[in-house]
Amino acid sequence: MKIRTEQFVEIAREEMKNTRSKAFLGLLPPVINAMRQISLATFPDPDAAQAYGAAIRGEVVTRLPELLEEFERNATARGTKVVWARTAAEANAFVLDLAKKKGVAYVTKGKSMLSEEIGLNDALIDNGVDAIETDLGEFIIQLLKRPPFHLIGPAVNIAVEEIRDLFMEKGILAEPTEDPVALGYAARLYLRDKFHRLEMGVTGVNMAVAETGTIVNVENEGNIRFAKSSPRTQVSIMSLEKVVPTMADALHMIRLLCRNGTGQKMASYISFDTGPRAAGEIDGPEEVYCVIVDNGRADLYDDPVARDVFRCIRCGACANICPVYTKIGGYPYGWAYTGPMGQLLTPLLLGFSGTSDLFRACTLCGVCKSVCPAGVDHPRMLLYYRARDAAGDPRLRSRGRPLKERTLYDLFAWGATHPRLWRQGAKRMRPRVNRGARDGYLSRSVEPLDGWFRSRDLPEMAEKTFHERWKEREGHKAKA
Amino acid sequence: MPYAAREDILGKLKKADRREEAPARPPLPPLTEVGWGTEQLIEKFTENLALQTGVVHRVADRAGALEKLTEIAQAEGWKAVMIATDEVLAPLDLAAWGRTNGIDVLKAADFTARDAFKDAVFDQVDAGITGVDWAVAETGTVALVHDERQPRLVSLAPILNVVVVPVDRILPVYEQALERILAARGGMPAHLNLITGPSMTADIQATPFKGMHGPRRVIALLIG
Numbered sequence: 001m002k003i004r005t006e007q008f009v010e011i012a013r014e015e016m017k018n019t020r021s022k023a024f025l026g027l028l029p030p031v032i033n034a035m036r037q038i039s040l041a042t043f044p045d046p047d048a049a050q051a052y053g054a055a056i057r058g059e060v061v062t063r064l065p066e067l068l069e070e071f072e073r074n075a076t077a078r079g080t081k082v083v084w085a086r087t088a089a090e091a092n093a094f095v096l097d098l099a100k101k102k103g104v105a106y107v108t109k110g111k112s113m114l115s116e117e118i119g120l121n122d123a124l125i126d127n128g129v130d131a132i133e134t135d136l137g138e139f140i141i142q143l144l145k146r147p148p149f150h151l152i153g154p155a156v157n158i159a160v161e162e163i164r165d166l167f168m169e170k171g172i173l174a175e176p177t178e179d180p181v182a183l184g185y186a187a188r189l190y191l192r193d194k195f196h197r198l199e200m201g202v203t204g205v206n207m208a209v210a211e212t213g214t215i216v217n218v219e220n221e222g223n224i225r226f227a228k229s230s231p232r233t234q235v236s237i238m239s240l241e242k243v244v245p246t247m248a249d250a251l252h253m254i255r256l257l258c259r260n261g262t263g264q265k266m267a268s269y270i271s272f273d274t275g276p277r278a279a280g281e282i283d284g285p286e287e288v289y290c291v292i293v294d295n296g297r298a299d300l301y302d303d304p305v306a307r308d309v310f311r312c313i314r315c316g317a318c319a320n321i322c323p324v325y326t327k328i329g330g331y332p333y334g335w336a337y338t339g340p341m342g343q344l345l346t347p348l349l350l351g352f353s354g355t356s357d358l359f360r361a362c363t364l365c366g367v368c369k370s371v372c373p374a375g376v377d378h379p380r381m382l383l384y385y386r387a388r389d390a391a392g393d394p395r396l397r398s399r400g401r402p403l404k405e406r407t408l409y410d411l412f413a414w415g416a417t418h419p420r421l422w423r424q425g426a427k428r429m430r431p432r433v434n435r436g437a438r439d440g441y442l443s444r445s446v447e448p449l450d451g452w453f454r455s456r457d458l459p460e461m462a463e464k465t466f467h468e469r470w471k472e473r474e475g476h477k478a479k480a
Numbered sequence: 481m482p483y484a485a486r487e488d489i490l491g492k493l494k495k496a497d498r499r500e501e502a503p504a505r506p507p508l509p510p511l512t513e514v515g516w517g518t519e520q521l522i523e524k525f526t527e528n529l530a531l532q533t534g535v536v537h538r539v540a541d542r543a544g545a546l547e548k549l550t551e552i553a554q555a556e557g558w559k560a561v562m563i564a565t566d567e568v569l570a571p572l573d574l575a576a577w578g579r580t581n582g583i584d585v586l587k588a589a590d591f592t593a594r595d596a597f598k599d600a601v602f603d604q605v606d607a608g609i610t611g612v613d614w615a616v617a618e619t620g621t622v623a624l625v626h627d628e629r630q631p632r633l634v635s636l637a638p639i640l641n642v643v644v645v646p647v648d649r650i651l652p653v654y655e656q657a658l659e660r661i662l663a664a665r666g667g668m669p670a671h672l673n674l675i676t677g678p679s680m681t682a683d684i685q686a687t688p689f690k691g692m693h694g695p696r697r698v699i700a701l702l703i704g
């Protein structure tokens with residue numbers, strides 16, 4: 001996938017003029033949020049349930065290497081072939097190589113954000129193995145070559161007319177229709193044959209249970225179940241933070257994931273795989289591979305603030321409620337991960353230079369944190385990124401702020417810590433600054449401050465400083 | 481894949497400063513469902529499955545189940561079905577039922593190879609019929625353990641899934657189903673599914689509909 005995070009502002013501006021995206025964003029998030037509330041209310045104590053989820057994820061983050069080893073040990077004991085990949089390239093090469101060895105013409109893909117992160121589809125397709133997305137939304141955006149609009153509904157904003165034309169062009173639809181249901185059934189028929197002849201399935205992983213070596217997938221459509229039932233070879237790819245300690249923890253997180261993600265109490269299908277098929281099974285994979293992908297995460301693990309991003313279970317609740325996401329939609333985030341969790345994860349994975357708009361496009365209102373079932377503290381992390389970026393942290397691939405900006409702030413800091421100079425400066429600067437004021441407000445400035453004024457005004461400088469007024473007041477009191 | 485990858489990744493993770501330990505877990509949050517009695521379990525299972533458009537018929541006994549099945553078969557015009565051979569279905573003797581009603585009743589054991597089985601279950605049957613290992617009232621969910629009696633595709637590939645549920649197999653929450661499965665099998669089975677209603681999506685314009693890739697409809701026959 002093409003990375004477009006540098007064009008955040010540009011694309012956001014475009015998208016805010018896009019009436020279709022706007023109509024969708026005005027309608028759907030409130031509905032999903034309401035459904036989320038209702039489904040969470042089925043817990044006797046919803047806050048305790050959310051807090052328990054956060055505790056599980058917190059424990060995962062601290063015990064990550066031990067849990068991964070435990071998962072590997074138990075999965076291997078049951079016949080799952082566990083493979084480790086340091087980079088996107090290693091992971092892609094492994095899957096491609098396996099597909100070639102098995103001689104398959106195509107693989108079906110279950111929805112996996114990780115596979116978009118590492119560019120698995122392109123790696124396969126460019127080397128002669130077709131990779132067919134089978135989640136309906138992913139299927140559509142793959143054909144359209146478009147990035148995901150939303151974590152859970154990647155194509156949910158796309159007009160039926162556009163899908164109709166696309167399906168006609170690709171021979172998926174026989175008779176033109178704009179009925180979403182008829183379009184969905186056309187995709188069903190088209191993909192059904194792919195499932196029937198399938199020799200190798202590739203899916204993501206929602207949870208990997210350390211205690212039992214089990215891979216868990218949560219879905220509504222059934223495409224992942226097909227990938228785990230029809231072919232002889234099944235490949236599950238997971239980023240290393242997907243592990244959970246116990247089966248009981250997995251069940252609790254499933255409850256939270258469904259409620260927070262789609263407002264369902266339960267998704268249609270939760271499948272648990274512990275090794276390849278049992279003796280005597282007529283279907284199911286003869287071989288199960290689990291590829292554990294690092295792709296830069298282990299390097300971040302040493303940073304106690306940054307590593308909190310590994311709590312995230314990709315439910316999407318933070319996006320549905322974010323005042324920024326619900327205005328601009330998913331495209332400006334420019335990559336696989338949309339919404340607040342994208343603002344946290346993308347800069348860490350891609351480096352800060354080129355992604356800094358992501359962690360600045362936030363008012364720190366904290367509503368994301370308030371809905372998160374995994375205990376992610378988005379505002380804290382975003383502030384941390386901004387601070388690290390201002391300082392320039394090579395580990396986070398941040399170049400630091402431009403020299404002009406840094407000089408200015410250094411100057412400001414120096415002035416602010418020298419009270420007498422500050423007071424004199426204020427007196428001298430006041431008439432010059434206020435010359436540009438209109439109706440008591442400053443709304444424009446010269447470089448390098450002009451960026452600050454793009455979306456803000458300042459009241460003009462007051463006649464008297466606070467210190468002057470305070471002194472006068474004390475003087476009056478003394479006289480009285 | 482080089483073994484070095486594993487060592488590299490785990491090495492980095494273990495080297496990290498982890499003095500800031502995660503705080504102890506709060507107490508496990510309670511679940512209301514655990515206190516439900518038998519009739520309430522049946523009622524809630526039915527109600528929750530119905531919310532997912534599942535159709536639930538309650539019958540008194542096995543004879544009643546077969547009668548209902550005949551009714552469904554006639555209404556749907558079944559010519560062939562694929563069945564599981566789990567311990568819920570076995571005593572129903574669906575093979576005999578099929579002969580009486582002129583319906584081809586197929587099962588995995590009729591096929592020697594995966595491909596022939598797949599051809600049948602994808603294209604030649606009108607419905608898949610399964611029993612359950614357990615059912616869960618919490619969300620109207622059925623738990624299927626897949627093995628030679630319970631092929632994975634029977635409850636997935638046909639457009640209609642009929643699931644037979646003895647009421648004494650309905651439990652309050654997932655944890656209880658899992659506990660029993662673990663106890664009976666001495667560990668996790670190779671493949672376990674929790675199935676709640678038919679396959680669905682809302683990926684086009686957020687319009688929800690059933691039958692995306694799996695069954696469009698689920699019918700549950702409760703016995704007892």
Ligand code: SF4
Pocket residue numbers: 260311312313314315316317318319340341368371372373374375376
């Ligand atoms: S960060 Fe967002 S997507 Fe991740 S678990 Fe929290 S609410 Fe869900």
